[in-house]
Amino acid sequence: MKILQISFILLWRAWFFLINIFLVPLWAGASIPFLFKDKYYHIAYWFHQMWARSNLFLMGFWYVLEKEKEETLDKNKQYVIISNHSSIMDIMLIYSLMRNHPLVFVGKAELAKLPFFGFVYRRSNILIDRKNLSSCMQVFKQIQEKVDSGKSVCLFPEGGVPNPSIFLDHFKSGAFSIAIIKKIPIVPFTIADIKTKFPSFPIIKGGPGKIRIKQHHSISTKNLSLKDKNFLKEKCFNLIKYQLEKFEREKIKNDN
Template identity: 90%
Template sequence: MRILQISFVLLWRAWFLIINIFLIPFWAGVSIPFLFKDKYYPIAYWFHQMWARSNLFLMGFWYVLEKDEEILDKNKQYVIISNHTSIMDIMLIYSLMRNHPLVFVGKAELAKLPFFGFVYKKSNILIDRKNLSSCIQVFKKIQDKVDSGKSVCIFPEGGVPKPSVFLDHFKNGAFFIAIIKKISIIPFTIADIKTKFPSFSIMKGGPGKIRIKQHHSISTKNLSLKDKNDLKKKCFNLIKHQLEKFEREKVNQSKF
């Protein structure tokens, strides 16, 4: 039985690679003409969303969204933050933020991937965390993107933490930008992906439901940089407590 289960997971993972051999060139390719001028970026963003939603559907994932009652302003930008466990987190954020074209702040290594790397680099902001000058330049690029009307998604853990880490310490970047530019933060808590599509093992996982909580936006209008650590702590605790709630719900459901 164990061998059959592992075989299924390996085939399922191979399916992910196969579909993206076709999806990435198609959706990324048709978006390229719209990446060179900011006014056309919403069109390119729609294609990025189609790539993300196609991946989720074809991999057998569906999400159940719980959200605090709030109507987001379509004309406002936001800093989106979330816990980070897998590449699927990116696809989920694309799918959820349909009315707010955004850019991701991601690892510079992604630019080395053939074809996808070009589109990712052109669409998003790449950071080499080992290079101080790169980090400084990134803050300037983020501010430029915000000034051009885009929202920004930053995973404050700074990458996918080790499987043993429940929620890694948050870095300062997202909160610095939100305060400097006076942009509200939208925290997301994503559950289940850590076990359904883990980054550190291709022999685990499987399709199924993903639970997501979209928290109420947090205003930075009256904050200064001296409030940065308090804001970071508030967001960390918000996501941590929701993850713990998701875990309790999962345990309780398994009892029945």
């Protein structure tokens, strides 16, 4: 890789941190007064969306969304959102996609340690320490409480951003257990391209451009029980894996 190209990528990465020095206090900070009561969460959620959409725009990303038969999600329903996970930009994409469905993310507890952002993150989302069993059990309870208060939930079933060499990591069961227990439909998304355009590692790779996203049909859990959890998990894993492979074939074809 040429030195000029590496220099551009490093400057572009630095730009990401620079704009968030401004965007986090602006959008996330403005949401703070609305985070203390559930009935105002939809206002806080709007500010979170502005933060996410501003990031995508200023970093030079735009997405093309493909839906199966143009399925429209019911804005009066709750959903469990799942997706493959390869970058922090996945969070911003989900915020942008789910405009009419205020949701909370289940994410790493480590992010709560960040100055200022950590406070907003902690108030807005559910934090999990996967090394702590009691934390995982408490998170499961918190998710149910959020659902009971009318919010949708987003979980990345890979359990975090996997090593870049892993195409799609094994799914954990939490998202599927919650969906079955609460009888909430699952909406799987497949996000392509961001793994190469804004990878978590190495930081000398990436660049702005188009992100392809597939919104799959929502999957009903109305007639499922917890004994169907593994079947549901495998179904969603295969669905996303197949679509990622399809996106990859399309990219290779277009590059040739």
